Amino acid sequence: MGRPGPRPRPRPGPRAEPGRPPRQRRTAPGRRPGAHERERGAATLRTIARHGGAWLPLIGLASLAGTASDLALPAVLGRAVDAIVAGAGSAGGARWMEFSAALIVLSVACDLVVAYASTVCVADTTAWLRRRLVRHLLAIGPRGGFETGDSVSRVTANAADAALAGPSLLSVVTGVLPPIGSLVLLALIDPWLAGAFLAGLTLVAVMLRAFARRTADVLIRYQRVQGRIAALLAESLSGVRTIAAAGTLERETGRVLEPLPRLREHGARTWRVLSRASAQAGIVGPLVQVAVLAAGGLALGYGRITAGDLFAASRYAAMGAGLGALTGVIGQLARARAGARRTGEVLDVAAPGYGAEAPPEGPGTxxxxxxxxxxxxxxxxxxxxxxxxxxxxxxxxxxxxxxxxxxxxxxxxxxxxxxxxxxxxxxxxxxxxxxxxxxxxxxxxxxxxxxxxxxxxxxxxxxxxxxxxxxxxxxxxxxxxxxxxxxxxxxxxxxxxxxxxxxxxxxxxxxxxxxxxxxxxxxxxxxxxxxxxxxxxxxxxxxxxxxxxxxxxxxxxxxxxxxxxxxxxxxxxxxxxxxxxxxxxxxxxxx
The missing domain is CATH 3.40.50.300 (P-loop containing nucleotide triphosphate hydrolases)
Known part of the structure; x- marks a missing residue:
């Protein structure tokens, strides 16, 4: 028979309170954290990114080495140009050209390492996150209230998007290093070059910030509608014989595809945001190069820089203009953020906790x-x-x-x-x-x-x-x-x-x-x-x-x-x- 009444029970948190709020899971004293606490670490973009483990430092080091070689290459080629213009002899020019070739080889090797490590990192993180999601979905059962098709969408598509978090964050960080490095090196060549470059760079940064904000919002809406269509389709497939027998194929097709116009709208908005950002980058980028080259031409005319410096400045200007190419990386990061939010919604649902007691002897009352x-x-x-x-x-x-x-x-x-x-x-x-x-x-x-x-x-x-x-x-x-x-x-x-x-x-x-x-x-x-x-x-x-x-x-x-x-x-x-x-x-x- 039952005890006189329910006692105060500890719950996860800083203090124990009597009773329990609706739907709140309780943890028995002395128990290790349950599935809910263990899985919550996978519910944010940062913790998903951290799961990349040893691959992330490798990607970061290879990216830094590649960026360093890319930044060094224009200066080395500029020295080769100056050696040729000054008639320093084929030996001096050849030495600088050999150094340039080595930098190009290093840059290509770093790109290959980044590509391989990023692919393996994303694959490992996707598998890890899918295991966590499947385990947690089965643990919470019907408590989560997630429809079958929507759950499948979160485990498959959204988990794959969320797994991009680590490489995407590193790509964004390392992607801003070439423009910053270019700015510093241009300042060393001539401050006026750095000023012209900085003006254009500010425009590109403003454009990228607006793009990131709009893209994240559109992608989250897109994934939600996509999950709703998947849920409706799974529901219909479970009753496909009934649909065929009742002759309601057209009606059911219309019901499943009813959210499709909204999906198309969000998809079109995504492409409009991307195309607008690409167009802006296509305009701002050449303007930055023109401004730097114009300032460089004047500096060359006044004898403040050499022909090699002007060549290097043109390459650094091109690097800065390439900041607009970060739209693809930022779009990937927005997908990862949206996927992390969708997977986090599952992992944040409390799974039931269990105690450590065995049932006492009894008849099953x-x-x-x-x-x-x-x-x-x-x-x-x-x-x-x-x-x-x-x-x-x-x-x-x-x-x-x-x-x-x-x-x-x-x-x-x-x-x-x-x-x-x-x-x-x-x-x-x-x-x-x-x-x-x-x-x-x-x-x-x-x-x-x-x-x-x-x-x-x-x-x-x-x-x-x-x-x-x-x-x-x-x-x-x-x-x-x-x-x-x-x-x-x-x-x-x-x-x-x-x-x-x-x-x-x-x-x-x-x-x-x-x-x-x-x-x-x-x-x-x-x-x-x-x-x-x-x-x-x-x-x-x-x-x-x-x-x-x-x-x-x-x-x-x-x-x-x-x-x-x-x-x-x-x-x-x-x-x-x-x-x-x-x-x-x-x-x-x-x-």
Missing amino acids: LRFRAVSAREGEVTLLDSVDLTVPGGAAVAVVGRSGAGKSVLAALAARLREPDEGEVYLDGVPLWRLDQGALRAAISCAFERPVLVGERIVDAVGLGQDLVSVRAAARATHAHDFVSRLPLGYDTPLAEAPMSGGEYQRLGLARAWRAGRVLILDDATSSVDIVTEMQISRTLTEDHGRRTRLIVTHRPATAARADLVVWLEAGRVRAVGRHEVLWDDARYRAVFQ
Whole structure:
């Protein structure tokens, strides 16, 4: 039985407080941080970039070496020009030309290292981030509220975009070094050259700042609409046979592609922003070069610089004008930022924490103490106080929307109560070790999703074939499985099964429950004869474990030891079916 009442429980944070805000995860004392704390580090652009590890220093060093060689090359070529103009002899000019060739080779080698290291870094980070996302999505389950297609979009496209963070940040940093270096070297040649260069550089910087701001906003909007289309498509593909049978292909196509005009609009805006920035860079860049060359020509005429200096100045001006080419790098960084935000939205959803306790000895008694559950402003369960006796078969009935599935999900800790507490044999569910909890409580659903390559994998989840067959026999799935071409080794994709047969396999998968077996309308598609056989098996399971059975069938409720009648999120009555049957409103539940 339950304890006198819920105690104050520690939550992640600087201090422990009694109770818990809605949807807030609690962590048991002494526990290591749960999945939520471990994954939060991957939710920002900076932490994603840091995952590049040793590749990032290599990219940075190679980029710096390449930039240094690029900055040195104009000065060295300028010395070669001066040597030739001064008639210093072929030896002096040849020496400077050899030095120039070495710098070119070094620059090319650095570019190759950067390209290779960036590719490997992005690939490693993408794989790491996708593993984290898949693990976290499976950990939070339905708590996150993410649609299937949208989740797939975040794991595939958005994770790949976010993985660009490290190389993109380095590219932006190293991309501004050539213009800065050019400015310093021009100042050493002649201050007037640096002044002309700085004026043009300021215009380019203003243009790039506006481009970065507009691009980030447009890309985030684009990715959101893209995720919405993916979600609608996944939903339609799951019901493709129904669509074909109903002849609603055109209507469904229109529904899935309804956001497409918005996607096109955001895509067009992205290209307009990029083309505007490219056009501005195309205008400002030559102006910078013209200004520097004009100032250099005057300085050459007054004898302040040499012909080699003018040549070097022209190359540095071209480098500065190339700052406009950073639009591509900034666009890539904006994609990474948008992808990081989308992946961060997943990783910031709290995964449930687990304690370290094993369930104490007990018959599997479930107790709901003042439990409430909400979805937004809608109350699904309202202050439910209920005890499910250990070892009993308890049917949960009620009209659609009464809260039956919510009650079952809370009993299995597939969702958290917004208020109150659920206990198993006197211990709050959140304090139980995850493995112990899942071994004690198993669930079968109305629409089971079977995972694994073969039937034995989908039912056994790692158990041996003897256990799988025993569970299949108990749930009356063995007969049809044994008739399949390869029996339990039949690939799921090649096993033609009805909805009822799927349900029987889902029930067989849950049969391993040690203390509590929860059936959420798990036999609704099974034929009447098989349902009676399964029901008899369940009700004959006296004393071994508790069975919480959500049902719409009066025959199932009649065979249960106890019936819980829910109405509008509250417990209307608890009693034997034959006693409740005298109430006309109870009989109306099954109509």
